Amino acid sequence: DSGVTQTPKHLITATGQRVTLRCSPRSGDLSVYWYQQSLDQGLQFLIQYYNGEERAKGNILERFSAQQFPDLHSELNLSSLELGDSALYFCASSATLGREGLLSSYNEQFFGPGTRLTVL
Amino acid sequence: AQTVTQSQPEMSVQEAETVTLSCTYDTSESDYYLFWYKQPPSRQMILVIRQEAYKQQNATENRFSVNFQKAAKSFSLKISDSQLGDAAMYFCAYRTSQGGSEKLVFGKGTKLTVNP
Numbered sequence: 064d065s066g067v068t069q070t071p072k073h074l075i076t077a078t079g080q081r082v083t084l085r086c087s088p089r090s091g092d093l094s095v096y097w098y099q100q101s102l103d104q105g106l107q108f109l110i111q112y113y114n115g116e117e118r119a120k121g122n123i124l125e126r127f128s129a130q131q132f133p134d135l136h137s138e139l140n141l142s143s144l145e146l147g148d149s150a151l152y153f154c155a156s157s158a159t160l161g162r163e164g165l166l167s168s169y170n171e172q173f174f175g176p177g178t179r180l181t182v183l
Numbered sequence: 184a185q186t187v188t189q190s191q192p193e194m195s196v197q198e199a200e201t202v203t204l205s206c207t208y209d210t211s212e213s214d215y216y217l218f219w220y221k222q223p224p225s226r227q228m229i230l231v232i233r234q235e236a237y238k239q240q241n242a243t244e245n246r247f248s249v250n251f252q253k254a255a256k257s258f259s260l261k262i263s264d265s266q267l268g269d270a271a272m273y274f275c276a277y278r279t280s281q282g283g284s285e286k287l288v289f290g291k292g293t294k295l296t297v298n299p
Contacts, residue, residue, distance in 0.1 A: 106289040119284030174228035
């Protein structure tokens, strides 16, 4: 058990719908990362939040958005769903130094169990 | 942008034997981190081993060791005394050590089968 929780474990929905995936990081971790794992694209970084603020953005579609709340949990919102959005969505968390001129030291990313999204 | 390539989609090994999984990467940075993650059928991502690019010594974790060749941008994983529980997808990953994003860049993965 990594200490990172994700809900729900499985989600089945229809094209055009909107869903919200939830992630609770390990206690004390300030950074949350979202990754998408699909058969054709592999594991891709979507977005990172640090202490409530967006820190980095990867290959995240405009139909997708995320946020991190004051209690540090994060939500990934996927809208206007398409068949190709079916994938395993991982959340990971880590302790991260602030970006204020400090080099990031090594901080292991701990992965949650993932949410399996199926779009029919 | 950094890229990670795993040229072996599938590998197999006999129980108790040794297997090496290959990984190459492309980067213009001089300092970074490299990782091997294991993803068993449960789909959980598990960190197997990591290597800091500034360290010349190859990392070792019990039966797992790496061969890090910085000039060649190569980072292979050796699994010794393979066990049935080692069967999984293995992903090589890269992370910058510079400030900013700590995102991981993954390869496509290698599926390892362990035969009894």
